[in-house]
Amino acid sequence: MAAGTSRKSAARHDRVRRQHSDELAEDYVEAIDELILEKGQARVKDLQGIFGVSHVSVIRALKRIEERGLIMREARKGYKLTASGKRMAKESAERHGLVVNFLKVLGVSASQSEADAEGMEHHLSRETLVAMKEFLSANE
């Protein structure tokens, strides 16, 4: 970077902040998707177990995510995804798979690939994801 100029910028930090607030929604949406696939329903208790937080934190998170139109309460079956929730879950899962594979092919162990993917996946641009995809097709 040019001398006298930091690489950091206001815009950048805004972006990172927004990403952080999306992470939680994405994680919940993915978890709900998996739960419904595996057990037919996604309840507070399940999510509490998955994320290792109190049921209160789960409830509040679900409320906000519901307000964002990603999930809906179901009669006595917990939560289900709305159309946009499903879209998010799908994209999110695809991206996760891509990043994990990428790391593995790069030579990272399976377990560490999982762990790192979960940290980084929310911070990658389309462009970088495409580059990873291309790398994968060239190296698999």
Next chain:
Amino acid sequence: MAAGTSRKSAARHDRVRRQHSDELAEDYVEAIDELILEKGQARVKDLQGIFGVSHVSVIRALKRIEERGLIMREARKGYKLTASGKRMAKESAERHGLVVNFLKVLGVSASQSEADAEGMEHHLSRETLVAMKEFLSANE
């Protein structure tokens, strides 16, 4: 992952949360390091400009970072890094450079490499960083 098991875990989420809280410290420490290099001092005002937040947010962040022993107030010259602050800045800068380079070699544009590196760099394990380093030496 095995059916019936989510890839998410309490431990994982703890880790991500801790990483988030470290991001700010790392960003400040790096910014202070750069400022001192470039202008001989790092003041609240400078940091405010760099991060695009109010001076109040800067002051509070600096307080916490000072409590963590990473920085120290200097007479009328703003802040300077302690030994461990310097260590963090160095590591952090090295890691940033590595990640940016890695992305560039992967085919990502310079500006997007910068942007994405800033999002991801706080979430990479040693193992993944080493893998990136190896990729770089094999592909430059």
Next chain:
DNA sequence: ATCTTAATGTAGCCCCGGCTACATAAGGGT
């Protein structure tokens, strides 16, 4: 030295993501 402006600091509010403790609703067992 004084006056003005710029920089720093304080008070107090917001939202979000944690939490515990208590209150209700649902389900199961007998």
Next chain:
DNA sequence: ACCCTTATGTAGCCGGGGCTACATTAAGAT
């Protein structure tokens, strides 16, 4: 039907990172 347990929901607190508005301190200009 009743009781007990498990699940869900509410109240209210903490800390972190955001903010504005106001107070103070430092620096420059005259």
